[in-house]
Amino acid sequence: MHLAHYLGLLHRAQITLADAFRQVGAAHRDEPDVAHLCEQQARVCDGHAGRLEPFVRRYAEEAPEEPDRLHSELFRGTRTGGIGLLRDLQDLYLMANECDICWTMVGQAAQGVRDRDLFAVVQGCEGETTIQLQWLRGRMKQAAPQALIVAD
Amino acid sequence: MADRIVDPWGDRTPFGAGESWPVRVDQHLAAGLSPADVDRWVQSASILHSNGDAMDIAVKDQKIAGVRGRAADRVNRGRLDPKDLYGWQANNSPDRLTRPLIRRDGRLVETDWDTAMGRIVERSRQLLDGPGGWGHFGFYTSGQLFLEEYYTLGVLGKAGIGTPHMDGNTRLCTATAAAALKASFGTDGQPGSYADVDFCDAIALWGHNVAETQTVLWMRMLDRRRGPNPPAMLAVDPRDTPVAREADVHLRVRPGTNLALVNGLLREIVQRGWHDDRYIGEHTIGFDELSRTVEPYTPERVAEICDVPAADVERAAELLGTAQRLLSTVLQGFYQSNQATAASCAVNNLHLIRGMLGRPGAGVLQMNGQPTAQNTRETGADGDLPGLRNWDNPAHIEELAALWNVDPMTIPHWSPPTHAMQIWRYAEQGSIKLLWISATNPAVSLPDLARIRRILAQEGLFVVVQDLFLTETAELADVVLPAATWGEKTGTFTNADRTVHLSEKAVDPPGEARSDLDIFLDYARRMDFRDTDGEPLIGWTGPEEAFEAWKACSAGRPCDYTGLSYARLRGGSGIPWPCTAEAPDGTERLYSGGRFNTDPDYCETYGQDLTTGAEFTAAQYRAKEPGGRAFLHAASYAPSPEVPSDEYPLVLTTGRTVSQFHTRTKTSRAPELDAAAPEVWVELHPDDAARYGISDGDLVGLSSPRGAIQAPARIGGIRPGTVFVPFHYGYFDVPPSERVPRAANELTVTAWDPVSKQPIFKVAAVRIARLSGGN
Numbered sequence: 001m002h003l004a005h006y007l008g009l010l011h012r013a014q015i016t017l018a019d020a021f022r023q024v025g026a027a028h029r030d031e032p033d034v035a036h037l038c039e040q041q042a043r044v045c046d047g048h049a050g051r052l053e054p055f056v057r058r059y060a061e062e063a064p065e066e067p068d069r070l071h072s073e074l075f076r077g078t079r080t081g082g083i084g085l086l087r088d089l090q091d092l093y094l095m096a097n098e099c100d101i102c103w104t105m106v107g108q109a110a111q112g113v114r115d116r117d118l119f120a121v122v123q124g125c126e127g128e129t130t131i132q133l134q135w136l137r138g139r140m141k142q143a144a145p146q147a148l149i150v151a152d
Numbered sequence: 153m154a155d156r157i158v159d160p161w162g163d164r165t166p167f168g169a170g171e172s173w174p175v176r177v178d179q180h181l182a183a184g185l186s187p188a189d190v191d192r193w194v195q196s197a198s199i200l201h202s203n204g205d206a207m208d209i210a211v212k213d214q215k216i217a218g219v220r221g222r223a224a225d226r227v228n229r230g231r232l233d234p235k236d237l238y239g240w241q242a243n244n245s246p247d248r249l250t251r252p253l254i255r256r257d258g259r260l261v262e263t264d265w266d267t268a269m270g271r272i273v274e275r276s277r278q279l280l281d282g283p284g285g286w287g288h289f290g291f292y293t294s295g296q297l298f299l300e301e302y303y304t305l306g307v308l309g310k311a312g313i314g315t316p317h318m319d320g321n322t323r324l325c326t327a328t329a330a331a332a333l334k335a336s337f338g339t340d341g342q343p344g345s346y347a348d349v350d351f352c353d354a355i356a357l358w359g360h361n362v363a364e365t366q367t368v369l370w371m372r373m374l375d376r377r378r379g380p381n382p383p384a385m386l387a388v389d390p391r392d393t394p395v396a397r398e399a400d401v402h403l404r405v406r407p408g409t410n411l412a413l414v415n416g417l418l419r420e421i422v423q424r425g426w427h428d429d430r431y432i433g434e435h436t437i438g439f440d441e442l443s444r445t446v447e448p449y450t451p452e453r454v455a456e457i458c459d460v461p462a463a464d465v466e467r468a469a470e471l472l473g474t475a476q477r478l479l480s481t482v483l484q485g486f487y488q489s490n491q492a493t494a495a496s497c498a499v500n501n502l503h504l505i506r507g508m509l510g511r512p513g514a515g516v517l518q519m520n521g522q523p524t525a526q527n528t529r530e531t532g533a534d535g536d537l538p539g540l541r542n543w544d545n546p547a548h549i550e551e552l553a554a555l556w557n558v559d560p561m562t563i564p565h566w567s568p569p570t571h572a573m574q575i576w577r578y579a580e581q582g583s584i585k586l587l588w589i590s591a592t593n594p595a596v597s598l599p600d601l602a603r604i605r606r607i608l609a610q611e612g613l614f615v616v617v618q619d620l621f622l623t624e625t626a627e628l629a630d631v632v633l634p635a636a637t638w639g640e641k642t643g644t645f646t647n648a649d650r651t652v653h654l655s656e657k658a659v660d661p662p663g664e665a666r667s668d669l670d671i672f673l674d675y676a677r678r679m680d681f682r683d684t685d686g687e688p689l690i691g692w693t694g695p696e697e698a699f700e701a702w703k704a705c706s707a708g709r710p711c712d713y714t715g716l717s718y719a720r721l722r723g724g725s726g727i728p729w730p731c732t733a734e735a736p737d738g739t740e741r742l743y744s745g746g747r748f749n750t751d752p753d754y755c756e757t758y759g760q761d762l763t764t765g766a767e768f769t770a771a772q773y774r775a776k777e778p779g780g781r782a783f784l785h786a787a788s789y790a791p792s793p794e795v796p797s798d799e800y801p802l803v804l805t806t807g808r809t810v811s812q813f814h815t816r817t818k819t820s821r822a823p824e825l826d827a828a829a830p831e832v833w834v835e836l837h838p839d840d841a842a843r844y845g846i847s848d849g850d851l852v853g854l855s856s857p858r859g860a861i862q863a864p865a866r867i868g869g870i871r872p873g874t875v876f877v878p879f880h881y882g883y884f885d886v887p888p889s890e891r892v893p894r895a896a897n898e899l900t901v902t903a904w905d906p907v908s909k910q911p912i913f914k915v916a917a918v919r920i921a922r923l924s925g926g927n
Contacts, residue, residue, distance in 0.1 A: 151583040
């Protein structure tokens with residue numbers, strides 16, 4: 001059963017997303033809303049990782065060896081300036097999307113193995129991931145015209 | 153008449169539930185003048201607080217010489233706030249701006265209108281030329297102009313220049329009221345009426361020091377409290393205000409924890425079965441999620457988070473839960489604090505789950521800080537679209553485009569209009585290059601003043617300021633335009649309970665000062681803004697024509713003014729909108745039938761997540777199938793972005809004092825008001841005073857990560873661990889070389905509510921030290 005691999009993938013994705021939120025927040029202290037909400041969403045990701053952990057451990061016992069090239073690197077540090085903010089938010093957006101689709105896969109598997117507890121975790125957390133995506137999309141939409149056609 | 157400096161509320165005229173509030177006409181005339189000496193009385197209303205009290209201006213020898221309240225008016229029945237009684241004297245101040253100023257070799261020098269406007273237009277044309285030119289403009293306005301001026305500004309900005317970068321200092325005072333009303337009920341607009349005071353059996357004041365911010369409304373409440381069958385009263389405030397002293401239950405909450413408190417009260421009401429299942433079922437969405445969300449907020453947990461006794465939480469819940477006619481008012485203690493919109497929506501929730509809306513005595517008043525703040529929201533001079541339209545609804549944009557005869561693409565609607573704090577950020581980054589500030593003083597009123605001064609002084613930012621006086625902001629401008637004010641121009645404005653008043657011109661403005669309307673019209677003419685047929689974009693030339701144009705824009709929207717006219721507003725009482733052919737005398741209360749403005753084609757917003765501010769899409773909104781029901785929004789408490797630390801162990805909260813308004817531009821020029829509260833102070837609890845070795849009157853230093861101020865200490869009514877500083881005080885009356893930092897906003901933090909974007913003025917971490925003994 002390969003569920004453990006996807007759980008591991010999602011668990012690690014949540015931890016790296018938390019870290020990326022923190023890095024982006026710290027890099028854009030002059031955008032107080034970005035800084036504050038990135039901190040807040042990093043904590044949300046911490047929570048997700050924490051809730052996944054028992055399931056990662058439990059299913060690892062039944063898992064065969066991890067397949068090749070399971071994990072991918074989406075984030076390589078922050079940038080500065082108006083365009084930099086857009087690109088950083090876009091990185092977060094892609095990473096959150098990775099989490100989002102993983103929640104879907106894990107949710108499917110949870111139903112397949114009739115694991116109510118895991119399914120409940122998925123249902124709670126995927127909604128919060130959707131909010132992250134919506135916030136990031138909205139913040140980028142607001143910033144894009146000024147950054148792309150107005151700023152020097 | 154009582155000495156209204158000593159007793160701001162004057163004599164009581166008690167009355168019982170359901171009776172009409174007795175008339176009491178307040179009046180103040182220049183020394184030696186009697187009513188018989190007055191040449192003429194000119195109808196107006198107050199712009200010095202959001203009550204919008206109706207009054208008449210006394211004119212003697214072509215000068216304003218006093219005021220008296222209008223007995224017939226529904227808002228005040230003749231009473232006036234001390235600021236109104238004395239504040240008019242500022243109009244006659246010798247230091248009014250009378251000629252335009254421009255910066256030449258680093259100094260502001262007098263010039264003529266042609267030169268000043270020519271300079272603004274020249275810079276505007278340079279900036280507008282090229283793709284994204286609109287993005288170089290920012291308009292930062294006020295809650296002090298008239299409806300006609302805001303509408304004109306909104307049209308020239310949104311359809312002339314085509315910029316979304318327009319907001320007002322109403323963002324600092326009223327943005328959360330608007331956000332909470334939209335989120336809960338579908339559109340902006342106050343459900344309740346001031347007349348609900350006459351009928352209610354309980355009043356809850358949520359972070360609303362009404363005794364000092366809206367003294368006439370407080371008189372109405374006090375008169376009910378002194379009459380037969382008085383209403384019970386709950387106050388939520390970290391300070392020991394006159395309201396808190398009057399209240400039956402005072403919850404002295406830790407700043408920044410309002411949401412936890414209201415969640416706890418909601419939980420208690422549901423647990424005790426005081427909610428109205430029928431109303432919830434027929435008229436709301438989201439009760440199950442709300443119940444789940446508030447479940448953890450037991451009185452004990454609330455006591456811990458908010459630092460109030462659990463028994464008091466239970467008492468408050470009983471007061472709210474057992475009332476038959478509950479009136480709530482909400483103001484800056486909620487709006488300028490942590491989780492502002494979520495906490496204000498929680499108050500709406502309380503009324504919805506108890507079915508306390510739309511009937512006499514059962515109402516919510518999400519208040520405004522400034523009188524004409526409502527008009528910025530209605531007309532689109534702030535971060536909203538005219539007529540409470542939805543920026544994300546293409547049909548609403550089409551309506552505006554048809555009304556103005558412009559290409560819909562001209563009207564910026566790709567995201568919500570830019571909020572004030574973001575406008576300042578763009579100016580700081582250099583992409584906004586022209587910032588036009590009207591009738592407001594951000595160099596004293598915005599958070600983190602050192603930053604604001606730096607932005608205003610920035611090379612490459614062209615700053616236009618139009619105002620009555622050379623304010624701290626005007627000192628840093630490139631062009632200063634002398635503006636006419638209340639009493640010197642005609643127009644309308646709308647108070648917090650939707651009552652529209654006409655204010656007529658009583659006297660000519662001093663020197664070459666012009667009304668804000670004339671200034672905006674002049675700019676539009678010189679910029680030659682045109683519609684798609686090549687006709688002038690703005691066809692009106694005076695206030696009454698502007699009002700008629702606005703009526704067309706408001707038609708069919710919640711704030712429908714089509715039944716109003718200048719003629720109808722003359723002589724009698726103000727009239728609350730909507731006022732239409734079907735409701736010719738206006739509308740006392742909204743949502744009487746429990747039907748809300750949440751229809752997807754009609755609503756002003758598709759909603760936001762209360763924790764992040766993330767905007768929901770039209771499809772997501774439609775999927776909720778609101779069907780005229782209101783939304784119960786649930787959110788969990790989280791601490792404010794800045795909380796006390798070892799280095800900064802105290803919480804600073806800021807606020808108003810009864811005698812001053814804004815940044816004292818007018819009130820400091822009225823001798824009685826200035827003498828009543830001439831200096832800033834720091835209020836602290838006796839325990840904290842003892843800990844830091846501070847005696848009453850000592851000079852203390854207060855510092856935060858942003859800056860520091862000095863002020864005398866006042867020991868008394870505030871919760872331990874919290875200090876209070878009134879936010880009115882700036883520097884204009886002190887020569888630059890002698891200025892000692894004293895503005896509260898030297899200390900406050902640049903942070904805002906994710907939904908309403910209202911800055912958090914009421915939670916900052918500070919430390920205190922005694923500097924020297926008192927005088």
